[in-house]
């Protein structure tokens with residue numbers, strides 16, 4: 006249920022800031038407007054963090070040129086940040102997703118550098134910082150999310166030195182040799198160093214960040230601590246460490262055990278022709294996910310007659326994403342051409358080799374798909390974490406199924422018992438897929454049990470509390486600074 010806030014603005018002890026609000030606006034045929042919870046890993050993760058807390062969420066509503074009043078949704082205070090159509094192009098599609106995203110994902114596609122995109126990134130980050138400053142109580146904890154908002158910690162510190170500021174990077178942090186390409190690299194590092202604590206998915210990401218500070222800012226670093234000295238001689242220390250994100254194990258495990266989901270899993274297998282082996286891929290349609298490599302390996306296995314429909318089939322769910330960015334359009338075309346070719350070449354009537362679904366699905370349908378799939382293919386070329394891998398394992402309470410997992414995901418560092426692959430090595434990927442199919446059920450059950458234990462012990466609640474504890478005890482914990490006027494200057 007949604008209520009528009011008319012009461013005087015409140016201040017909150019915990020403020021989350023992310024590029025997107027955790028809701029999507031839905032306009033009905035009669036013109037009435039309502040909100041639904043948005044899909045996606047970040048939203049799911051933060052949703053469970055905010056439950057039972059008096060918190061606010063600052064984010065963009067997802068539509069250009071729409072100014073939304075603050076609202077309360079499922080007892081969370083939402084403070085929308087408006088973006089113009091030009092800002093969506095320059096800050097979101099441009100700098101965030103066509104400059105930073107490719108650089109942070111090992112330059113799988115070429116990044117673009119445009120000064121007007123950078124100016125827009127600064128302007129929007131400043132708007133976020135202002136909105137956070139407006140809703141944060143004295144001494145509040147602020148948790149900024151992801152690569153779209155890397156300047157916010159510094160901008161916020163400038164006007165609110167009383168706040169505890171943390172930032173978490175959901176995506177990889179690149180090696181300094183790649184990061185150094187960014188013309189505005191120093192401003193980004195200085196922006197982040199406004200925080201008390203910076204969280205990363207992997208130890209290597211935190212180390213890459215510390216190394217970038219050392220090389221590009223010539224600052225002092227000691228272990229995971231970075232000390233930045235300002236021009237006025239004052240200094241502050243930021244800690245950078247790995248705290249890998251997870252999912253709500255209990256909730257998803259329970260959902261996957263529900264009779265409705267289990268029935269649906271059986272029904273799905275039946276609708277797909279009761280194959281002996283059902284393989285599944287679930288990704289945002291993004292070039293980082295290695296979908297083309299996966300399809301290549303699958304196509305060659307069909308060509309080799311190692312596998313084939315109706316005995317074996319592949320369901321590929323590809324959720325539409327960033328469709329106005331050229332690299333994403335090209336990827337879609339390539340994937341759809343390949344799927345068409347594979348089906349044309351290898352499918353008998355009524356038994357497609359690939360079932361390609363360009364949609365997103367609700368969580369219960371995803372749980373049923375996971376439960377139905379004998380082999381889950383998670384083959385990114387680079388991925389901060391990959392929550393799909395953790396979701397699959399969580400749904401396999403029956404200890405069935407096998408996870409093929411790329412070593413270039415954050416998830417690999419926790420689930421290394423999976424069937425590990427290097428997606429660039431097509432021959433190796435083919436062998437790993439066959440191994441995942443042919444390993445005896447009791448051995449797969451043993452692997453699944455141990456992976457489930459890991460996720461159950463390291464769920465999203467633990468992730469959030471570990472992050473918030475690290476933030477609370479971050480190194481530079483001065484006496485709480487006096488809060489200056491709204492536009493007060495920093496130290």
Ligand code: G6P
Nearest residue numbers: 025045046047151175176326327
């Ligand atoms: C990744 C990012 C998130 C982002 C999500 C969806 O998981 O880490 O910050 O929200 O992709 O991308 P989108 O551009 O649609 O928000």
